[in-house]
Amino acid sequence: MxxxxxxxxxxxxxxxxxxxxxxxxxxxxxxxxxxxxxxxxxxxxxxxxxxxxxxxxxxxxxxxxxxxxxxxxxxxxxxxIRWEALERKAITSSEPSTKKNFHDWNKISKDIEKQEAEEKPQGEEAVQDLFRKIYSDANEETRKAMVKSYYESGGTVLSTNWEDVGAKTVDVKPPDGCEFKKWN
Missing domain, CATH: 2.60.40.790 (Immunoglobulin-like)
Structure with a gap:
């Protein structure tokens, strides 16, 4: 069916x-x-x-x-002109037009939000969601390593290992073929 x-x-x-x-x-x-x-x-x-x-x-x-x-x-x-209804049907006295055209907008809104929540993110959004999940599930040292490495490298390095990044400054490492320019 x-x-x-x-x-x-x-x-x-x-x-x-x-x-x-x-x-x-x-x-x-x-x-x-x-x-x-x-x-x-x-x-x-x-x-x-x-x-x-x-x-x-x-x-x-x-x-x-x-x-x-x-x-x-x-x-x-x-x-x-304004249409009284979408469909060409006679409205009887026992079925007032206010009842026929009533929509539960709260229910419709919740249904749409539920559908959007079920959709899997793709591309850049999926990567951002992955990093958010790693950060939220991480311990304090891992979080410090992520923030320090990202900040000091100008957004070119993201490390989760505090032992690697905790004792030294993280160098800028742009992708191959790119040049990092510091803005003053």
């Missing part, structure tokens, strides 16, 4: 933006079909969604893009 998709929307005077929560969208071969009065999103392993829009849109000026945790569909309004 295919999983269902969570989505939300917001609008400006000229656009309606639909945010579809879909982790690793590119890897799931997602596709978006934009028509003047509807939008359809499909992806591997999920149940496709089709939205009959509240009002007509300009299909040629509309677009979509994927990020690591969502697909954002930006629709250009044909007429700059």
């Amino acid at each position: 295919a999983a269902s998709i969570k989505y939300d929307w917001y609008q400006s005077d000229t656009t309606v933006t639909i945010t579809v929560m879909l982790k690793n969208a590119v890897d799931k071969n997602y596709s978006v079909t934009i028509e003047p009065n509807s939008v359809c999103l499909a992806a591997d392993g999920i149940e496709p969604i089709t939205i009959d829009l509240w009002n007509m849109i300009n299909k040629e000026q509309s677009s979509h893009k994927a990020t690591p945790s969502k697909v954002e569909i930006k629709l250009a309004k044909l007429v700059g």
Whole structure:
């Protein structure tokens, strides 16, 4: 059975933006079909969604893009009026529009924070996280060695061995092919 998709929307005077929560969208071969009065999103392993829009849109000026945790569909309004809802559905008296359009922003915010916490850092951020972890888990001598070596070398050396760096000044050692210049 295919999983269902969570989505939300917001609008400006000229656009309606639909945010579809879909982790690793590119890897799931997602596709978006934009028509003047509807939008359809499909992806591997999920149940496709089709939205009959509240009002007509300009299909040629509309677009979509994927990020690591969502697909954002930006629709250009044909007429700059405020939409009462995203979908063209009749609202009955037993279902007031305030209830229909209520969003628990605290829950949405916590869900996004949880997703971001689960994502593994990459590149420079991963290296910084590694150094933070080494420093926080280290004993006092190791911390002193890290601070002293980094400071005295102008950021070119990072040592965790206090016996090596404690009794002498740490020399500047720029990478091969680079020259260290002291700024006055």
